[in-house]
Amino acid sequence: MKQGGSDAAKRAAGEAAAETAEDGMVIGLGTGSTAAHAIRAIGRQVDAGLDVVGVPTSFQSRELARTAGIPLADLDEVTVDLAIDGADEVAGGDLVKGGGAAHAREKIVDASADRFLVVADPTKMAETLSYPVPLEVLPAARTTVAESVRELGGDPDLRRAERKDGPVVTDNGNLVLDCAFGEIADPAALAADLATLPGVVEHGLFVDVADAVYVGSEDGVTVREL
Numbered sequence: 001m002k003q004g005g006s007d008a009a010k011r012a013a014g015e016a017a018a019e020t021a022e023d024g025m026v027i028g029l030g031t032g033s034t035a036a037h038a039i040r041a042i043g044r045q046v047d048a049g050l051d052v053v054g055v056p057t058s059f060q061s062r063e064l065a066r067t068a069g070i071p072l073a074d075l076d077e078v079t080v081d082l083a084i085d086g087a088d089e090v091a092g093g094d095l096v097k098g099g100g101a102a103h104a105r106e107k108i109v110d111a112s113a114d115r116f117l118v119v120a121d122p123t124k125m126a127e128t129l130s131y132p133v134p135l136e137v138l139p140a141a142r143t144t145v146a147e148s149v150r151e152l153g154g155d156p157d158l159r160r161a162e163r164k165d166g167p168v169v170t171d172n173g174n175l176v177l178d179c180a181f182g183e184i185a186d187p188a189a190l191a192a193d194l195a196t197l198p199g200v201v202e203h204g205l206f207v208d209v210a211d212a213v214y215v216g217s218e219d220g221v222t223v224r225e226l
Ligand SMILES: O=C[C@H](O)[C@H](O)[C@H](O)COP(=O)(O)O
Pocket: 001, 002, 003, 030, 031, 032, 033, 034, 035, 085, 086, 087, 088, 096, 097, 098, 099, 100, 101, 102, 103, 106
């Protein structure tokens, strides 16, 4: 994962995006260290009287939102007005996500939102996407999907857990293949190819889904509308 960005930069981005929350909104709550700052900030606003409902994108964001005191709903009960989520890499309006293996639920929530704000630090910004694309795959499809990824020119790597023997298992009970493709000249074309592979639950390319990117730094936040 690109984790080189400072916590201050992540905080600046997360807190600035959280400022756009308004009374009555349903807010998609992203996953990861940058989105966590937004969740904590929204929690503080709820403490101060803001009336919103959160839709978590992972076990982790649900836990954090509960601790922060944000009322929660499931996506099948509401429609999302605003989503705030991090990214592993951002190029133009396209993203690679899933460094925390949460991209399947994130994509459902982020893509359904009226407005999706990406929160990032400068280390995430690139001219061209080249970050390995995570694929969430059904366990039985691990080998066939890996073979298909090689045929597409990629190098798949089963994600291993750091504090357990064996692979990472997603919140949905599936495995993750991190697939290096080098520089991704045409993210939309690769996204279309990956989406057709049997057994792929979701890939981590988010093409033309975001509405704005909030890039934090120690000196402030730059907002790029897309
Ligand atoms: O699955 C995880 C998500 O896509 C995260 O939003 C992404 O990995 C960025 O996380 P962080 O803000 O910790 O770098």
